[in-house]
Amino acid sequence: MAETVIDGKVSLSAPEILTTADGQPLKKALEIALRREKIRAVLLIAPLLAFVIFSFIIPIGYMLFRSVDNSIVGRILPNTVIEVVKWDPDVSPLPEEPVFKAMVSDLRVAVADKTHTRIGSLLNYANPGMSSLFRKSGREIRKITDDGSYKEQLIASDEGWADPETWRTIRRMAPRYTDSYFLNAVDRERRAEGITLKPENEQIYITLFVRTIVLSAAITLSCILLGYPIAYLLANLPARSSNLLIILVLLPFWTSLLVRTSAWKAILQQEGVINDLLVFSGLIDEAGRLVMINNVTGTIIAMTHILLPFMILPLYSVMKTISPSFVRAAKSMGASDWTTFWKIYFPNTIPGIGAGSILVFILAIGYYITPELVGGTQGVFISNRIAYHISYSLNWGLAAALGAILLALVLALYWAYDKVVGIDNVKLG
Amino acid sequence: MKLKSILLSTAAASLMLGSATVMVSAADGPEACEGCANEMTIVSWGGAYSASQKAAYDDPYAAATGVKIINDESSAEAVAKLRAMNEAKNVTWDVVDVVASDALRLCDEGLAEPIDGKTELAAAPDGTDADADFGVLRVNECFVPQIVYSTTFGYRTDKVGATPPTTVCDVFDLAKYPGKRALQKRPIDNMEWALYCDGVDKAEIYKVLGTDEGVARAFAKLDTIKSEVVWWTAGAETPQLLADGEVVMGSTFNGRLFSAIVEQKQPIAMLWDMQSFDLDGWIIPTGLPPERLARAKNYLKFATDTQRLADQAKYISYGPARKSSAPLVGKHATLGIEMAPHMPTDPANAGNIHTYDYGWWADNRDDLDAKFQAWLAK
Numbered sequence: 094m095a096e097t098v099i100d101g102k103v104s105l106s107a108p109e110i111l112t113t114a115d116g117q118p119l120k121k122a123l124e125i126a127l128r129r130e131k132i133r134a135v136l137l138i139a140p141l142l143a144f145v146i147f148s149f150i151i152p153i154g155y156m157l158f159r160s161v162d163n164s165i166v167g168r169i170l171p172n173t174v175i176e177v178v179k180w181d182p183d184v185s186p187l188p189e190e191p192v193f194k195a196m197v198s199d200l201r202v203a204v205a206d207k208t209h210t211r212i213g214s215l216l217n218y219a220n221p222g223m224s225s226l227f228r229k230s231g232r233e234i235r236k237i238t239d240d241g242s243y244k245e246q247l248i249a250s251d252e253g254w255a256d257p258e259t260w261r262t263i264r265r266m267a268p269r270y271t272d273s274y275f276l277n278a279v280d281r282e283r284r285a286e287g288i289t290l291k292p293e294n295e296q297i298y299i300t301l302f303v304r305t306i307v308l309s310a311a312i313t314l315s316c317i318l319l320g321y322p323i324a325y326l327l328a329n330l331p332a333r334s335s336n337l338l339i340i341l342v343l344l345p346f347w348t349s350l351l352v353r354t355s356a357w358k359a360i361l362q363q364e365g366v367i368n369d370l371l372v373f374s375g376l377i378d379e380a381g382r383l384v385m386i387n388n389v390t391g392t393i394i395a396m397t398h399i400l401l402p403f404m405i406l407p408l409y410s411v412m413k414t415i416s417p418s419f420v421r422a423a424k425s426m427g428a429s430d431w432t433t434f435w436k437i438y439f440p441n442t443i444p445g446i447g448a449g450s451i452l453v454f455i456l457a458i459g460y461y462i463t464p465e466l467v468g469g470t471q472g473v474f475i476s477n478r479i480a481y482h483i484s485y486s487l488n489w490g491l492a493a494a495l496g497a498i499l500l501a502l503v504l505a506l507y508w509a510y511d512k513v514v515g516i517d518n519v520k521l522g
Numbered sequence: 523m524k525l526k527s528i529l530l531s532t533a534a535a536s537l538m539l540g541s542a543t544v545m546v547s548a549a550d551g552p553e554a555c556e557g558c559a560n561e562m563t564i565v566s567w568g569g570a571y572s573a574s575q576k577a578a579y580d581d582p583y584a585a586a587t588g589v590k591i592i593n594d595e596s597s598a599e600a601v602a603k604l605r606a607m608n609e610a611k612n613v614t615w616d617v618v619d620v621v622a623s624d625a626l627r628l629c630d631e632g633l634a635e636p637i638d639g640k641t642e643l644a645a646a647p648d649g650t651d652a653d654a655d656f657g658v659l660r661v662n663e664c665f666v667p668q669i670v671y672s673t674t675f676g677y678r679t680d681k682v683g684a685t686p687p688t689t690v691c692d693v694f695d696l697a698k699y700p701g702k703r704a705l706q707k708r709p710i711d712n713m714e715w716a717l718y719c720d721g722v723d724k725a726e727i728y729k730v731l732g733t734d735e736g737v738a739r740a741f742a743k744l745d746t747i748k749s750e751v752v753w754w755t756a757g758a759e760t761p762q763l764l765a766d767g768e769v770v771m772g773s774t775f776n777g778r779l780f781s782a783i784v785e786q787k788q789p790i791a792m793l794w795d796m797q798s799f800d801l802d803g804w805i806i807p808t809g810l811p812p813e814r815l816a817r818a819k820n821y822l823k824f825a826t827d828t829q830r831l832a833d834q835a836k837y838i839s840y841g842p843a844r845k846s847s848a849p850l851v852g853k854h855a856t857l858g859i860e861m862a863p864h865m866p867t868d869p870a871n872a873g874n875i876h877t878y879d880y881g882w883w884a885d886n887r888d889d890l891d892a893k894f895q896a897w898l899a900k
Contacts, residue, residue, distance in 0.1 A: 210630035214884075221889040225881055228630065294738075297896040304899075363702075364767045387752055465755060470898040478895070484602040486888050487627065 157500075160278075160493035163271040166263075169212045170199040174267040177260065182285070186257045193243040193254075197234070204231045218488050219273060220262040226253040261285075274494035298495065301475040306502070308392060308474070309457035315397045316404040316453045317446060324408035324445070328415075339409075346402045354466045357395040361386040361467075387469030395467045400456055404449035411445030411520050444520035451510065451519065455503060475499060551586045552824035558817040559616075561590045566619040568595030570781065574837035575619070577855070579825040589817065600624065604633045604807055613809045616818040617825075622801040625665035626884050634664035634805040635815070642819055644827035646846035652826070655844045659801055661880055666826050667803035667843035669834065672866035672875075673711055674797035676779040677771035678764055679789045689874075690796035691719035693771060694747055704760045704772025707753035709894040710883055711773070711798045714876055716743035718796060728882045737890065741897050753898070764790050776866050780839040784857065784864070794871040798878050801843065839864040 111119040135142075167174045172195035180188035203209035213227025233250035237243065248255045265273065265283065273283065280296040281288050290296065323342065327335045345353060360366045363382045371377045385391060415438065423433040461476035468474075475495060482492035510516065564580065566572045572595060580591050594615065596603060601624050607613045620628065628634040637643065639653030639660060646655045653660060659667040677687055682699055693703055693715070705712050714727050720743045722730050730736035744751075752769055754760055760774035761782040771793070782788045804826065806818045824830065831842035832850030839861060842848065854861055862868055 207632050211632055214627065214630050217885060218888055221886045223885075224630065225885045293896075294741075295892050295896055297892060297899055300896075300899050359766075362766065362768050470753060473899075481891075484599050486891065487601060487605060487631070488888065 156489070157493050157497050159490050160274045160497050161270045161272065162490070163266060164269055165215060166212065166266050167269060169203050169208050170196070170263070172196075173199050173263065177264045177267055180260070180264065182257065182261055182264065187244075187255065188260050190242060190244050192260070193247050197237055197243045197247060200230060200234050204234050214487070216262055216266060218277075218486075218491065219266060220258060222253060223259065223262065226251055226259065230254075271490075274490040275498075277491055278494040278498055298475070298478070301473070301478060302498070302502070305458055305474045305476070305499075308389065308396075308472070309454050311393055312396045312400060312457045313404075313450050313454045315393060316401055317450065319397065320401055320404035320408055320449065321442075321446075324405050324412055327405070327409045328412035342402055342405050345398070350399065350462060351466075353399060354395055354463050357391070357398070357467060358386055361391060361394065386467055387472075389468075389472045391467035391469065392464050392472030395463050396457055396460060399463060400453045403452040403456060407448040407452065407520070408442065408445040411442055411448070415441045443514070444518050447510075447514055447519040451507070454506075458499065458503060550829065552583055552820060555587070555816060555820040557813055558820055559811075559814040560588070560817075561592065562616040562814070562817050562821060563592045563594055563614060564617050564619075564821075565594040565596050565600060565615050567597045570838055571777070574834050575825075577837055578834040579821075579830055582830075583821060583824055587820075589821075601627055601633075604628060605631065607807070608633050608809055611809065613807045615807055616810065616814055617821055618805050618807060619668070619802060620665075620805055622661050622665060622667070622803065623880055623883060623887075625803065625805050626662060626880055628805055629662045629664035630884075633808055635808050635810075636663040637666055637806065637819070637822070638663075642823060644823050646828050646844065648846065650846065652844075655828070655846050657845065659843045661801070664805050665801075665803050666805070666822055667801045668826060668831065669802050669838075669840035670799055670843055670867055671802060671840045672776045672794075672797040672799050673706070673773055674776050674779070674866070675771050675773050675793040675795075676760065676764055676782070676790045677793055678767065678769075679791050681767070681770045686791065687771065687793050688795065690715050690793070692793075694719045694743065696747060696750060699770060700750075701770035702750050702752050702763075702768060703747060704752045704754050704763050704769045704774070706773055707755050707898070709890045710878065710887070711876070712744060713737070713740040713890065713894075714798070714878070715796060716740040718876070719743060724876070727876075728879050731890075732882075732886070737893060741893075744897075761788070761790075764788065776864075777839050780864050784859065792871075794866070795874050796876045797866055797871070798876045799866065800878060802840075803843065835861050835865070841865040841867040 113119055113122045173192065176192045176195040177188060180192055200209055203212065209227050209231040210224070213224045216227070217224035229251050230247070237246045237250065253259055265271075276282055276288060278298050280291050280299050282291050283289075323338075327338050327342070329335075330338065358365075362368070363384060363386075365386075367385065368377075368382045372379060372382065377383065385394070419437050419441070420433055423437045424430075428436065458474070459476055461474060461480050464473045465477050465480075468477075476499075479492050479495050479499075482488045482495070507516075564575075566575055572593060576593070580593070583589065584591050597619050600618050600620050604613075604615070604618065607615070625634065629636075639656070640651045643652035643666060645651050652666075656667055659670070661667075675687075675690065675693060677699075679686065681701060687693070687699060692699055713731055717727050717730055717736065717740050718724060720739055722736075722739075731740065752763060752772070754763070754772070754774070757775045757778050760769070760772035761778050763769045763772055765782065765786070765788050776792070776797070779790065779792055783790050783792070804822055806815065806822065810818065826844075828844055828846045829850065831844050832847040832852075834840070835842055835847075835851045836853065836855040842851065848867075851861055851865070853859060863870065866872065
């Protein structure tokens with residue numbers, strides 16, 4: 094490119110345009126070729142992309158959306174949500190006649206559609222007692238006439254309607270979107286004076302989040318400690334014996350998860366194999382039998398065992414690729430065994446440790462069957478609560494909020510890992 | 523208390539076996555079903571319980587109608603799955619076995635079909651309609667009760683010394699009965715037992731539990747044994763823990779203890795005091811096409827009639843939910859022992875019972891469960 098300096102300014106002369114043999118500008122020809130390439134690539138992955146979008150991204154997005162969605166309140170109580178927001182709880186403890194009128198007319202429609210109990214069970218998550226209030230009012234609604242005060246009649250049908258907290262709950266849940274599930278998921282709630290911590294005897298989720306992260310890290314660490322020597326052995330033994338060892342590593346992998354977890358119960362319990370052996374050998378006495386199950390120890394042991402193959406296999410495949418000549422070279426230059434390992438061999442295995450750790454950590458964070466069975470009270474994870482809210486309490490909004498937070502935590506840790514170690518540094522083989 | 527008196531009268535009726543030899547009439551089969559589906563999916567709990575239903579209901583029904591019955595063992599996750607199916611508008615189940623509290627939830631959520639007890643269920647042999655025959659056990663219009671079971675305690679006979687426990691409060695007495703106890707990992711029943719053993723009058727339990735002080739009081743009582751409790755989630759855990767000698771006593775479903783004691787001959791005995799009655803029964807999901815709905819109702823009418831409910835008790839130690847079935851309960855199908863003394867409703871066992879309040883728990887379950895979990899995690 095030619096540069097000319099005129100009056101102190103730099104001006105660039107137009108570059109020569111390169112053309113292809115048929116006279117087309119090269120840039121354009123390249124673009125066309127590249128576009129064709131891109132379309133072909135997209136078409137090739139299109140089936141998988143469509144599959145992932147329809148069977149994974151949309152359902153998960155839909156489920157996570159529930160953590161803020163509150164439209165059902167407005168759908169079942171359309172008139173009430175309009176009226177109740179006009180009421181200021183600071184001015185009068187109870188709303189006025191128009192709100193009660195709106196509630197009665199909404200309830201009449203809801204009872205005919207049999208949706209009044211659904212709204213009751215939803216509001217019950219925020220305020221215990223709403224479920225039976227709506228169920229009972231559904232039965233009594235026929236008795237409420239259009240002459241006379243709706244307020245008096247509704248309160249006469251159930252005292253719950255005279256409780257200001259009932260109306261505050263409805264008012265709080267009236268908007269289309271709510272943050273109540275997310276607040277609940279971090280042990281907080283919205284009160285008249287603003288967002289506050291829940292009473293101490295209801296705080297649970299923060300504890301569980303912290304415990305999940307700490308225990309998952311502990312499980313990952315023990316997987317590294319146990320898996321590393323095995324992977325080394327596998328990578329350095331002759332093929333015949335290493336194949337046998339690989340099968341031994343994979344064998345528990347093919348056994349049912351529940352069978353393995355139950356086996357750990359039989360082994361670790363106080364009347365179990367290990368304690369029996371220790372008592373028999375005289376190391377501990379009958380009264381001093383160790384408690385190794387239904388607590389944190391049980392969770393770490395059982396989960397480490399279950400997740401170990403996910404650590405060993407990436408480590409093994411990375412170690413397989415490390416040329417033995419590296420080690421020989423280091424030794425020939427006078428390095429001690431330890432220096433050879435620490436300066437030469439170990440750094441080469443870090444991509445394997447990274448891959449294994451990510452796999453084990455992310456799997457551990459989402460586990461719930463094993464902690465439920467062997468974790469007792471101190472070894473259960475946040476996933477156990479998510480499972481509870483999905484399957485038993487049906488509070489899917491809260492389950493979605495907890496799931497979203499867990500997902501955000503995993504992504505944040507992944508990002509941190511990328512910053513510290515570098516995600517390019519992860520190798521599965 | 524109403525529930526209690528009805529349950530006891532059920533049991534009392536079973537004592538008058540001799541006088542009540544009810545003739546099973548020739549009309550002892552399912553009604554004809556025009557234009558009904560030829561295949562149905564029945565969901566239940568699996569194990570010995572499903573086996574008893576298969577023998578008492580499914581096999582006779584399939585033999586009489588030629589309907590193909592598919593069994594699914596998903597009752598434990600039924601509520602969540604039914605909601606998901608309903609949202610996807612693809613309900614694949616026809617009849618679902620659930621506990622009463624789940625039935626209440628499903629009915630509230632509009633996920634279970636209302637069933638008319640007068641026209642859609644079979645009357646008792648003496649003509650009493652089904653609603654009257656079930657009485658208060660029909661907790662709502664969607665639920666057709668099937669059995670009465672109880673959550674109660676079993677203890678190791680060889681580990682309690684010369685004086686075996688006689689009241690539920692012995693569970694809270696670590697000085698008298700040292701060792702671990704198994705309790706279910708949920709607030710229901712445990713909170714009530716704790717208050718009862720802390721001196722609260724039985725009739726006042728739910729009133730006390732409705733206050734913050736009452737909840738604190740129940741937790742304080744549970745705190746006294748917390749270090750010695752193994753918490754279970756699956757009904758099979760307690761019999762196993764008892765058999766292994768891991769615990770000296772533990773709560774579970776009475777049928778589980780029955781098989782540990784009678785079938786497996788373990789050194790375990792029942793502690794029936796303050797047993798907590800609960801119900802299990804059927805619901806039909808909403809959103810079924812008409813021919814499948816008709817089939818499901820036809821099956822239900824047959825499977826919940828007086829004789830069928832009595833037949834089930836031959837295979838498992840749960841009491842039939844119909845008053846009219848009690849006199850028909852006989853001997854165990856393979857062991858040949860009288861089943862009546864093993865029923866939770868037998869007067870000898872039901873001297874002091876706890877009736878679990880569905881309505882109260884439907885309101886307070888989520889709230890107390892959060893507190894219970896927070897207490898466990900402490």
